[in-house]
Amino acid sequence: MDLKQKTLKKEVVFHGTSLFMGLDVAVRLIPAPPGSGIVFRRVDLPHTPTIPAQTEQVRDAVRCTKVSAGEDSVQTIEHFMAAVRACEIDNLIVEVSGPEMPIFDGSSLHYVELLDQAGVVEQEGGKNIFILEEPISWSQGDMHLIALPSDEYRISYTLHYPQSPYLRSQYYSCVVKPETFRAEIAPCRTFTLYKEIAPLIEKGFLKNAVLDCGVVIDGDKVLNPEGVRFPDEMVRHKILDIIGDFALLGCTFHAHLIAIKTGHAANHSVAKELRKFLRKR
Numbered sequence: 001m002d003l004k005q006k007t008l009k010k011e012v013v014f015h016g017t018s019l020f021m022g023l024d025v026a027v028r029l030i031p032a033p034p035g036s037g038i039v040f041r042r043v044d045l046p047h048t049p050t051i052p053a054q055t056e057q058v059r060d061a062v063r064c065t066k067v068s069a070g071e072d073s074v075q076t077i078e079h080f081m082a083a084v085r086a087c088e089i090d091n092l093i094v095e096v097s098g099p100e101m102p103i104f105d106g107s108s109l110h111y112v113e114l115l116d117q118a119g120v121v122e123q124e125g126g127k128n129i130f131i132l133e134e135p136i137s138w139s140q141g142d143m144h145l146i147a148l149p150s151d152e153y154r155i156s157y158t159l160h161y162p163q164s165p166y167l168r169s170q171y172y173s174c175v176v177k178p179e180t181f182r183a184e185i186a187p188c189r190t191f192t193l194y195k196e197i198a199p200l201i202e203k204g205f206l207k208n209a210v211l212d213c214g215v216v217i218d219g220d221k222v223l224n225p226e227g228v229r230f231p232d233e234m235v236r237h238k239i240l241d242i243i244g245d246f247a248l249l250g251c252t253f254h255a256h257l258i259a260i261k262t263g264h265a266a267n268h269s270v271a272k273e274l275r276k277f278l279r280k281r
Contacts, residue, residue, distance in 0.1 A: 003126065003129065003252075004124070004125070004126060004127060005034045005035070005090040005091060005122070005123045005124075005125040005126070005127045006088055006089050006090050006091070006121065006122055006123060006127075007031040007032055007033075007036075007089060007090065007092060007120070008030075008031045008089065008092065008118040008119065008120060008121070009118055009119035009120065009121045010118050010119065011028060011029060011118070012028075012114050012115075012117055013027070013028045013029075014026075014114055015027065015097075015102065017102060017103065018076060018100035018101065018102060019064075019076055019100070019103035019106075019213055020062075020064070020075070020076065021098070021099065021100050023098045023099075023100060025096060025097055025098040025101065025102050026096075026097040027094065027095065027096050027097070027102065028043075029092060029093070029095075029114070029115075030092070030093040030094075030095065031091070031092070031093075031121075032092050032093045033091060033123075034090075034123045034124055034125025035125055036091040036093070037052060037053065037054070037090070037091060038052075038053035038081070038084060038089075038092050038094065038247075038250070039052050039093055039094065040053060040067065040074045040077070040094045040096060041093060041094065041095045041096070042072055042074065042098075043095045043096065043097055044096075044097045045072060050069065051067050051069040051073065051074055052067070052250075053077065053247070053250070054248055054249075055248045055249055055250075055268065055271045055272050058248060058272075059073060060265075061075050061264070064077075064078065064264065065078040065245055065248075065264050065268070073099055074096055074101065075099060076100045076103060078240075078245055078264070079103070079104075079106075079107065079108045079190075079240065080101050080111050081243075081244040081245075081247040082181075082186075082240050082243040082244035083108040083111035083112045083115060083181075083186065084111075084115070085176075085244070086112070086176060086177075086181035086182075086186070086243060087112065087181075089115065089120060103190075104213065105189055105212065105213060105214075106189035106191075106213040106214035106215070106237075107186060107187050107188055107237070108181075108185070108186040108240055109186045109187045111186075112186045127252060129252050129253070129254065129281045130251050130252065130278040130279060131149065131151075131253065131279060132147055132148070132149045132150070132253065132254065132255040132274065133277050133278070133279055134277055135147065135148050135149065136270070136273055136277055138266060138270045138273070142160075142260070142261055143261045143262050143263075144258075144259070144260040144262070145260075145262045145267070146258045146259075147255045147256070147258075147270060147274055147277075148258065149255065150254050150255050152175050152254055152256075153176040153252075153254050153255065154255075155173070155239045155242050155243065155256075155257045155259070156173035156256070156257070156258045156259070157173070157238045157239050157242070157258075157260075158170075158171050158235075158260045158261070159171070159234060159238055159261070160260070160261050161193075163193075164193055164217060164219075165219055165220040166219065166220045166221060166222065167217060170234060171232075171235060172239060174239065176243055181243070184236065185239055185240050185243070186240070187229050187230075188229065188230065188233045188236040188237040188239075188240055189214050189229070189233065189237060190213070190214040190215070190241075191214055191216070192210075192214060192217070193216075193218070194217065197210060211223060211224050211225075215228060215234065238259070238262075242257060242262075242267055245264060245271060246267065246274075248268075248271060249271055249274065249275060251278070253274075253278055254281075255274070257270075
C-alpha cells in the first residue's frame, strides 16, 4: 500500500500556560508542504528563527525535551510531539510565541483535540516506512532501553518507584496507532512525587499550578482531588513521553521499544542511535 504524507486541513490557533516558566504562550499550527517535517518557529523573536523537530536539535533540559537552533530553543515539546506522531502528521509549521509549549493538563489529550479540530489531509508525497535491522540496547545503572526489530511500532515500559508506597511498580505495553493512543495514552498526565518538586518550586523552576498540569503523589496518596484517570496512568504517561521523544526521528518506523525506568535523556540517546540502524521498507 502506498502511504501518503499528511498535514492539517486548516490552521488552528490556541494558547495556554507553560509549565516551567509560567508564560501565556500563543501557538499557531500551519499546514506545510510534503517533505517539510515538523518545524517550530519562534514568532516572538525579531529574526523569527525556525527550529526543526529533529533528534539532532535536542539539547539538555531539566525534566523535559528541548530543541534548539543556535541560541534559540523551544522546550516541553514532548506531549505535543506525541500527539502529532500518533495522529500520523508528517508536515507542520508550529508558530509559538515563547520558549516553551503550553502544558495544559499535563497530557496529550488537548493537543489531540486541537489536531482533530483542524482535521488531517493526505498529501501528494509518499510516506516512507523504516524498519529496524538489528537489536540495539542502552543501559545506565538500573535504567535500560532496548529496541527490537518488529513489524509494528510497540512500546513496553516498566515503571519502578520503590521509594513511593503509591507507585511501586507498573507495567504497560501497547501498539502505537491513532485509536490506541487516543483511548489509552493521550489522557495520561505527567506525574511527580511531591518531595521531588518541592525544591523546584522553592527555586522558582515551576511557575504553573502543579495540580492543574499533572499528578502529584505524596506518600501513599494522590494529592489531586479528582484522583487518577487510570490505575496505571503513570506508566502510560511514560509511554506517551517515549512516543514524543522518538517522534523527533522525523520518520515513521517500526520497532519494539522496551524500556525500564528511563526518562528523556535515555530516550534521546537511543533515538539518535536508532537512526543508524533503520532502513527503508
